[in-house]
């Protein structure tokens with residue numbers, strides 16, 4: 001039986017983690033590319049050694065692991081460095097997602113993908129795209145308060161991501177997350193039977 005894959009997307013701090021945690025509570029298997037991105041840079045991994053080779057000891061911590069905060073400062077202040085990081089990690093993340101997918105024995109699964117483009121939709125053979133959408137004003141407020149970053153850094157990260165209109169154009173379902181977390185959850189709960197019905201008519 002083939003699995004129906006739902007991509008859960010949205011810009012930074014749009015609410016993807018809140019949404020995917022809730023879908024997991026409702027019983028759906030969830031693969032989060034942000035989590036896979038951490039798995040592929042664990043100590044001893046090929047990802048970590050490639051990053052060290054490219055960026056040097058300044059992005060390593062005392063324990064020999066990745067200093068995420070140092071790497072974040074470096075790549076979101078230099079577009080070429082971000083491209084290099086993406087070129088190292090994205091193929092490894094794609095492989096990692098593939099191995100998680102092989103262990104899924106359910107009808108529906110969710111892949112959380114912040115950096116969604118049409119190429120990514122094709123690469124993962126996504127069946128349906130769910131976007132969590134917020135205005136840039138709300139996004140800035142939430143990212144600055146959650147990550148303790150200034151407005152300049154928040155703008156740099158937002159500008160480095162596929163833009164909101166690109167993601168909206170790919171989306172089959174859009175949930176606006178301007179109200180409470182409870183309201184987002186109730187919208188997700190209404191969507192689940194729609195996905196189950198779609199799966200039941202999928203060939």
Ligand SMILES: CC(C)(COP(=O)(O)OP(=O)(O)OC[C@H]1O[C@@H](n2cnc3c(N)ncnc32)[C@H](O)[C@@H]1O)[C@@H](O)C(=O)NCCC(=O)NCCS
Nearest residue numbers: 011012013033034037068071072086089093114115160161
């Ligand atoms: C730069 C890194 C070390 C910063 O780590 P940190 O723990 O501070 O952030 P975290 O990984 O939790 O990401 C938080 C959010 O940042 C945004 N973000 C992460 N990577 C990128 C990127 N390459 N381009 C644009 N936005 C990104 C996403 O919205 C993501 O949800 C880390 O984000 C990273 O390794 N990024 C490269 C891998 C990647 O592209 N991940 C995104 C999923 S494919």
Ligand SMILES: Nc1ncnc2c1ncn2[C@@H]1O[C@H](COP(=O)(O)OP(=O)(O)OP(=O)(O)O)[C@@H](O)[C@H]1O
Nearest residue numbers: 011012013014015016017018142146177179180181
């Ligand atoms: N409806 C809401 N009301 C108030 N705060 C919210 C709401 N939705 C999300 N948040 C807060 O906004 C922040 C971002 O949410 P979340 O971490 O789920 O976003 P994300 O899309 O997963 O972010 P990232 O792209 O960094 O992974 C968190 O601090 C979360 O608690």
